Amino acid sequence: MLPIVSLMALWGFAAVTTASSIGDTERAKDVNAELLTPVGDFVTALQAERTAALSSDGVEGARQATDKAADALKDGINASSSDAALLDASLPERIDGLEADAGRLAALRSEASSKGAAPSTTYTKYTKVIDDAFSVIGGLTGDEGTDAASDARVVLELARAREALAQERALLAAADAAGTLSREQYALFVGAVATQRELLEPAVADLKATHQAAYQEILDGDGYARVQAVENRVRAAGPGAVSSTALAGWDTASAGVLEKLTAAETAAGTGATAKADPFGGDTLGASGIAVVLGLVGVLLSLLVSVLVGRGLIVELLDLRNSALEVAGRRLPQAMRKLHAGQGVDIDAEAPMRRLAGDELAQVGTALTAVQRAALKAASERAELLSGISGVYVSLARRSQVLLHRQLDLLDALEQRQQDPALLHELYRVDYLATRMRRHSESLLILSGIAPGRGWRDPIPLADVLRAAVAEIENAPRVQIWAVPKVSVLGGSVADVIHLLAELVENAAAFSPPSTQVQLRAARLRDGVLIEIEDSGFGMNEEALAEANRKIQSDRVDLLDAKQIGLIVVNRLRERQGLRVEVRSSPNGGVTAAVFIPEGLMRDDMPVAEGAQQGRGLAPASALIQRRGMAGA
Structure with a gap:
């Protein structure tokens, strides 16, 4: 202008x-x-x-x-x-x-x-x-x-x-x-x-x-x-x-x-x-010609400016829309593919443009270069995660083999041992081995692979809760209240046990040793609600929001070393279609609510006889899970 x-x-x-x-x-x-x-x-x-x-x-x-x-x-x-x-x-x-x-x-x-x-x-x-x-x-x-x-x-x-x-x-x-x-x-x-x-x-x-x-x-x-x-x-x-x-x-x-x-x-x-x-020409002379030519020049300049300006606006709008499409749709979509383990063709997603003489075209080329750099970095990161996942799977499989052999050996020792003191120590080692097995399963879950344990028939919810409690070290601190007479379908039992064990272990770890962790289950119209409540120091609103984000988010960062258990809960929740939420407890602690939908449940299942036998609540539950269910 x-x-x-x-x-x-x-x-x-x-x-x-x-x-x-x-x-x-x-x-x-x-x-x-x-x-x-x-x-x-x-x-x-x-x-x-x-x-x-x-x-x-x-x-x-x-x-x-x-x-x-x-x-x-x-x-x-x-x-x-x-x-x-x-x-x-x-x-x-x-x-x-x-x-x-x-x-x-x-x-x-x-x-x-x-x-x-x-x-x-x-x-x-x-x-x-x-x-x-x-x-x-x-x-x-x-x-x-x-x-x-x-x-x-x-x-x-x-x-x-x-x-x-x-x-x-x-x-x-x-x-x-x-x-x-x-x-x-x-x-x-x-x-x-x-x-x-x-x-x-x-x-x-x-x-x-x-x-x-x-x-x-x-x-x-x-x-x-x-x-x-x-x-x-x-x-x-x-x-x-x-x-x-x-x-x-x-x-x-x-x-x-x-x-x-x-x-x-x-x-x-x-x-x-x-x-x-x-x-006339004598009066106007050169100034009259200058006025006419100047007017023509001004009109032509305005016309050219309008045309050029509109062209620039159209190019800028196209550039803006292209950048918004890349930022809002194409790049996130490519990231989701990489996150899901699918390959991405960078040349197809962001074809490199030739550098043109126009400045706006150069800006578009620069945006494409940025997109390609982001995709390349994400692809390399996905490859890194895939490699790490492979390492996790290999280590977890080897650990599982060793842990199964260790549990069989412990079972044989427990069967032959009559000394109460030694038997108690063997139970403690049994707890540790069970926890180690769960951690190995966590590695498989984070790698996107189903754990080795599985059941064909439905399992009563009471046994599922006891099995989850049996996998933590401080099992006697967990008080299980009356449980509805429903059963969990066999294909979901292992994931539900693992998810509940992670939440119960968090509740026991972040509450005073002198307090108990309450485990309750209630039948609702479209499923079963399980609540795990502790009497600890609680969490502020920001920490609760961050925990729920990790549990409910569709995208998780596997390289985040903090609160691995919540990431495992996230994977299990997504795989089984569960709903999990952490909220403040009226008693000052934290309550973790798990909703199991009706599609994973079956009513009126008889209680297994083995569920009422054993040598105390926690050890008996551990034996039920390690012996009765492992062979199912």
Whole structure:
């Protein structure tokens, strides 16, 4: 947007400049039509009247022409919409003076017509009014005018040169009427000739070429040559009597030259201004072209910016959607495959793009590289976990073989031993071996493999609870309450025992040795709820939330060495479709709730006779699980 704003600023400057030129042309045309033209016509008429008044020939017609020009001047001043003070501070005063001079024409004429009126006085008063008019013209030409007209100051000099010739004509008309040229008139005549010649030819050289031709034709014409010849003869003769020979051809030649000078002056000044077109090429010029081209450039720039901007937005949206798809769907899906042990083709999941020249394409390539790096790291980690799992399985299988042999050996020793003390020690070793077997099974469970133990027939829930309690070291601390007469299906028995054993062992480990762990079961409409409650120090809300997350999460980190038992519970819960939750106990400890759905249960199973026999609760349960169930 910055280049566009800069371009619009430049275009705005050109537009303001062009509008200013158009305004100047309009103002110049208004000034020309309302003031300059009426003042010029008034000067021309007054010059003719001055000559007629001094020659006493055609005075009435000259006065009527002057009155008509004076009325037009007054109308133009009254109708002027331009503020004269803005053109020249003294211009309003000059216009008022000229208006007053026009109002005093009647008195001037009366004085000039009276007997005994001196021609020099009449000449001076008429010339004074004409000078006031030139003063107004000088103030008006302070405006810049238009490019179509020549320089206003040059045109004013030509007007003064024409006035000098008109003065010559008036002085010679007075001399011709009186038959003599006084010294005063001679001095004025010589001065007028000098002014006319000093102003006319140099000013013509400063005109525009289109306006020089008319003046050059006058200067090169026969009329102007005869005028100059008469001027030379009068200047050479000096003051005194004026002969008809000296003035031969003067009236005709001077009148013709004055008429042509007036026409050429009008064409170079007011006429050219009146014809000026505010919206034409002369006025607008290069600035008008700059405005048009600038507007086209601004519109094209805006169009290109919009198209490019929309293209960038579309590409950015595609890039954003692609990144969100990778982060929200493709990458998690690939991670789930790796977590499930399935292979992932990195080239198919995240095909590598070629590096393009476009920056957005390079960002997309970088995102793809990040995705590939994440998949590669996850794949390597999955391979590592798979390797670790294989090691777990191998170690667990070997441990199970040894532990089964050890348990068989212990069973044989227990059968032959009669000493109560030694028998008690053998039971303790039996407990340890049972726990070791559960830990081996935990390794298999974490590796995704079912443990070696299994049952074909349903097992009463009471035996399942006793078997779970038998697998912990502090079995006497666990109090089993009344159990519903239901059985667990054989395919789920091993996992339920293992899950309950992990939870019971946690309850016994994290509660004081002097307290008991309560194990209760209740029949519900759609399953069985088992609660394991301890009287320990409890857990805060954050710890409970973390434990439940590990138990219920679909994704577990096998490299997390803390609370391996909860991860084992998670795997067993997921495999059997159980619901497990840890919550605070009303007694201050922790309660672990396990819900076994109806699909894993069977009602009204008779209690096995072996479940009521044994040498105490914990040892008997251990023997039932190790002997009766292992052979099922």
